[in-house]
Amino acid sequence: MERGLRExxxxxxxxxxAHAAFELxxxxxxxxxxxxxVVQRAGYSRRTFANYFSCKEEAVASVGFAGVEDAGALLAxxxxxxxxxxxxxxxxxxxxxxxxxxxxxxxxxxxxRYPTLEPYLLSVQNRMRHAAQDLxxxxxxxxxxxxxxxxxxxxxxxxxxxxxxxxxxxQLADDDGDAAGRGxxxxxxxxxxxxxxxxxxx
Amino acid sequence: MERGLRExxxxxxxxxxAHAAFELxxxxxxxxxxxxxVVQRAGYSRRTFANYFSCKEEAVASVGFAGVEDAGALLAxxxxxxxxxxxxxxxxxxxxxxxxxxxxxxxxxxxxRYPTLEPYLLSVQNRMRHAAQDLxxxxxxxxxxxxxxxxxxxxxxxxxxxxxxxxxxxQLADDDGDAAGRGxxxxxxxxxxxxxxxxxxx
DNA sequence: GCACCAGTTGCCTAGTAGGCAAAATTGCTC
DNA sequence: GAGCAATTTTGCCTACTAGGCAACTGGTGC
Numbered sequence: 001m002e003r004g005l006r007e008x009x010x011x012x013x014x015x016x017x018a019h020a021a022f023e024l025x026x027x028x029x030x031x032x033x034x035x036x037x038v039v040q041r042a043g044y045s046r047r048t049f050a051n052y053f054s055c056k057e058e059a060v061a062s063v064g065f066a067g068v069e070d071a072g073a074l075l076a077x078x079x080x081x082x083x084x085x086x087x088x089x090x091x092x093x094x095x096x097x098x099x100x101x102x103x104x105x106x107x108x109x110x111x112x113r114y115p116t117l118e119p120y121l122l123s124v125q126n127r128m129r130h131a132a133q134d135l136x137x138x139x140x141x142x143x144x145x146x147x148x149x150x151x152x153x154x155x156x157x158x159x160x161x162x163x164x165x166x167x168x169x170x171q172l173a174d175d176d177g178d179a180a181g182r183g184x185x186x187x188x189x190x191x192x193x194x195x196x197x198x199x200x201x202x
Numbered sequence: 203m204e205r206g207l208r209e210x211x212x213x214x215x216x217x218x219x220a221h222a223a224f225e226l227x228x229x230x231x232x233x234x235x236x237x238x239x240v241v242q243r244a245g246y247s248r249r250t251f252a253n254y255f256s257c258k259e260e261a262v263a264s265v266g267f268a269g270v271e272d273a274g275a276l277l278a279x280x281x282x283x284x285x286x287x288x289x290x291x292x293x294x295x296x297x298x299x300x301x302x303x304x305x306x307x308x309x310x311x312x313x314x315r316y317p318t319l320e321p322y323l324l325s326v327q328n329r330m331r332h333a334a335q336d337l338x339x340x341x342x343x344x345x346x347x348x349x350x351x352x353x354x355x356x357x358x359x360x361x362x363x364x365x366x367x368x369x370x371x372x373q374l375a376d377d378d379g380d381a382a383g384r385g386x387x388x389x390x391x392x393x394x395x396x397x398x399x400x401x402x403x404x
Numbered sequence: 405g406c407a408c409c410a411g412t413t414g415c416c417t418a419g420t421a422g423g424c425a426a427a428a429t430t431g432c433t434c
Numbered sequence: 435g436a437g438c439a440a441t442t443t444t445g446c447c448t449a450c451t452a453g454g455c456a457a458c459t460g461g462t463g464c
Contacts, residue, residue, distance in 0.1 A: 009430085010442075034419065045444050050421065054318065085404045116256065118328070119321030126324055129360075150364040151396055152404050158331075158360020162352040194353055201403035202287045202354050212411070236450070247413050252452065 014052045014062070016042045021059035026106070030060065030114040061120035064107045067100040068131045075136070084136070084144065088156055089195040096187050108168050129157040155198055163190045216254045216264070218244045223261035228308070232262065232316040263322035266309045269302040270333045277338070286338070286346065290358055291397040298389050310370050331359040357400055365392045 020042040024033040035056055039049050053059040074091045082090075095101070111118045133153040141149065167190055222244040226235040237258055241251050255261040276293045284292075297303070313320045335355040343351060369392055 013442085036419090046420095047422090047444055047446090048442080051443080054421075058321075119260075119325040122324035122328055123321040126320070147365065147368055147392070147395060148399075148404075150368050151361050151399055154360035154362070154364025155357040155400065155404065156360070158356035158358070158363070159353050160356070161360070162356025163349065166349055166352050190349070193349060197350075197353055198357065199403050201401050202350075202357065215411080238450090248451095249413055249415090249453090250411080253412080256452075 013044065013048070017044060017049055017052055018059045018062045021053075021056055022063040025056075025060045025110060030057070030110065030117060057117050057120045058123075060110070061107065061117060061124045064104050064121060064124045065128055066103065067095050067098065068128060068135065070098075071095055071132060072135045076139075080140075084140075084149070084152060085156075085195065085199050088152070089191070089199075092156075092160070092195075093188060093191060096191060101187065104164070105168065108164065109172065112168075112172070125157070125161065129153055152198075156195075159194045159198060160191070163194045166190075215246065215250070219246060219251055219254055220261045220264045223255075223258055224265040227258075227262045227312060232259070232312065232319060257322075259319050259322045260325075262312070263309065263319060263326045266306050266323060266326045267330055268305065269297050269300065270330060270337065272300075273297055273334060274337045278341075282342075286342075286351070286354060287358075287397065287401050290354070291393070291401075294358075294362070294397075295390065295393060298393060303389065306366070307370065310366065311374070314374070327359070327363065331355055354400075358397075361396045361400060362393070365396045368392075 017038060021038045024037055024041065033056070035046055035049055038056060038059065039046050049059070053062070071091050074094055075087060078087050078090060107117075107121055111121055133150060136153075137149055167186060219240060223240045226239055226243065235258070237248055237251055240258060240261065241248050251261070255264070273293050276296055277289060280289050280292060309319075309323055313323055335352060338355075339351055369388060
């Protein structure tokens, strides 16, 4: 997949910048820092930042892009005759146990406070959907009718997004009860309900 | 719904600016104009533009927000015992016959050429989903289990988006055959396929 | 008519986007 | 390991943008 040290390093640069931006956003809020602060923390020049991201919002949101390769590995381990919906359900159940979800939850909460972040987070989610979809298409695209896989991924993406939003609403409503713990418990069942509808129809 | 002339005028201002931005983007491409050009064409000051939109991309994408009130009216005319999935199918079928869809198609095509537009178009689509969803929730929210309506709207939104993307890919692939005419015909059947999966499960 | 309030505008400044070319870094080949 | 080519990083520069503030304008309700 990678072509060499150079690509790895390029990737690392982007991640370092994104990570610095995300941390600053957590510490000071999205309006509490400027790009100069980000590059200073990450140890790069402002001009380099511009080579990777068009604004700080894009950098912050980009940390939400994660877990696609892991998902691919998980998917490959499943029996090949398992229906795709069920395979996705299984994979997402496992993925939701990682801190990929924690980061995403944090980003979703951040979007509430800073709406300018929303477009960029949506873009990240959309790119993840495409990446996951392409992964499946490249491995087993010929096993399904042409439009099936995109439709499924679209529906899963939309429904799961809606479920997460709804859950976040609930969590933010009872503010600062031990929301994280309770939420972690409920993610699984929300996911199950979501996939039940997707599997059996609305 | 409106409170008076002032609100109407405010709305008109935003639409005038958005319309001017959209036209300029069509004529010169997204990188062929600046905010000053927009406000000059619309007859407002640059400062006023900033009160409505944070950048030209946001203004251009905002013209894609349309048809929600019409959808609400259509929805109200349907028999109240029609299952919600089928009601949505019917409404979207009718909506897809309007030029709301033409504008959206144009915006989607524009996104391919100018990726910086993507986040803002996604944001618009997301807001439309919420608006439609809230509309249904306010009218008939108590007729469905708590998470059902958001999940359905999420799934519909995601699947329809994926279908449109796929269709646009096809249309752009056979570039400039009479894609518009053929596409218009196929939108309906793509929608039917999409809703068949949503209705009966994947 | 009068007080009020939302929308519009100009002014202003810190912040941003992105072209260009020089410098540094790495991958590849011998 | 030494040199060449490709790519990345960087500084410099300039047009452009975001958004606070204060003044002004025009609907709105009494």
